[in-house]
Amino acid sequence: VQKDATTASVISDAAAALGLDPGRLYVLAEVKECGGEEWVLEAGDLPAQRFLLWPRKAQETHPRSLGFYFLLQERNHDGTIHYVHLPPVSKEQEAQLAARGFLPPPQDDFADLCNLPALNEGSILNNLRTRFHKKKIYTYAGSILIAINPFKFLPIYNPKYVKMYENHQLGKLEPHIFAIADVAYYAMLRKRVNQCIVISGESGSGKTQSTNFLIHCLTALSQKGYASGVERTILGAGPVLEVLRGERRRWARHAEATPPGPG
Incomplete structure (x- = not known):
């Protein structure tokens, strides 16, 4: 065949x-x-x-x-x-x-939650905990990337990692936010269709930092590793957007706490 x-x-x-x-x-x-x-x-x-x-x-x-x-x-x-x-x-x-080599050796952690032998809340949390202790803060759930905030800098965001994940199929290498950026970038070039990456999480989970890493990787892919004025402009707008989001949440809480007026 x-x-x-x-x-x-x-x-x-x-x-x-x-x-x-x-x-x-x-x-x-x-x-x-x-x-x-x-x-x-x-x-x-x-x-x-x-x-x-x-x-x-x-x-x-x-x-x-x-x-x-x-x-x-x-x-x-x-x-x-x-x-x-x-x-x-x-x-x-x-x-x-x-x-005898007919079954793969047992794993103590899985890079993709879809490969867990038993899929339940306990096994998912245990797998994420095991990977976190090994400084593996990223885990896939199919095509979704789960990121756990390490609350410290890890040396996994330099140009060497951008090059490592360049033009690779998702899941071939260890989970990484650069892999998501790379897949979106090359899908855009190949299909000539706009791509969207949704970043969601609780306050303090690292959404802003993840956005910065994504922008850095996308800029490096498009500029052959050199930072551009576009990247600096977008990254500079991040704190402003955070303030605006914070103000919006504050006004939303204020509106919920304020009883409606007459009429």
């Missing part, structure tokens, strides 16, 4: 090679770890790229009982899919599979 072969083309070729009825509908599912769920691929997905993300041992010929294979299935008459789950494995079997 070529790297650029889509799921639709793989299904068509497999059905022809196996002599299956071309009038019926088929799906291609990816089965990973033993006991894992089946992920039905969309028509435009690239199965070869999914294969290359498997552990190295899983890319070699191995028994189906160990997981990591593709499953060609016929849809039911009503269009639904009949899933064939593998039997669940014990902790001991998981350890053996990890030792």
Whole structure:
């Protein structure tokens, strides 16, 4: 299978090679770890790229009982899919599979919350806490970046980091605010459509500083690393905007506390 072969083309070729009825509908599912769920691929997905993300041992010929294979299935008459789950494995079997290279080693923190084995409030907070203690203040939740204010300067905002994250797919490197700026910048150039980055958080969470880092990175990308008068002007307007926001909040609280007058 070529790297650029889509799921639709793989299904068509497999059905022809196996002599299956071309009038019926088929799906291609990816089965990973033993006991894992089946992920039905969309028509435009690239199965070869999914294969290359498997552990190295899983890319070699191995028994189906160990997981990591593709499953060609016929849809039911009503269009639904009949899933064939593998039997669940014990902790001991998981350890053996990890030792043989079929499972990745256990992680103590996850750069993307979507990859947490158990997704609940406790696991999310524990993961963020673990990363924070390692001075990893950024964590992804899909395409959303979660930032925790370290209340001190970290040496992760110099030009070397701008260059490191330049023109990289989101999630390929450790989470960073420069990655968000970079993705927005190159999406703007590629699609020729305005991009928007929303920064939200409680008072004191670091929204203003995050804005400054974003502007610095965007300016460096567009000016080849040299600060421009535009960057200085925008950064200089930051404190003024903060004062205006503070005044707006103060007047809003005042309006809520003041009873309405007659009439």
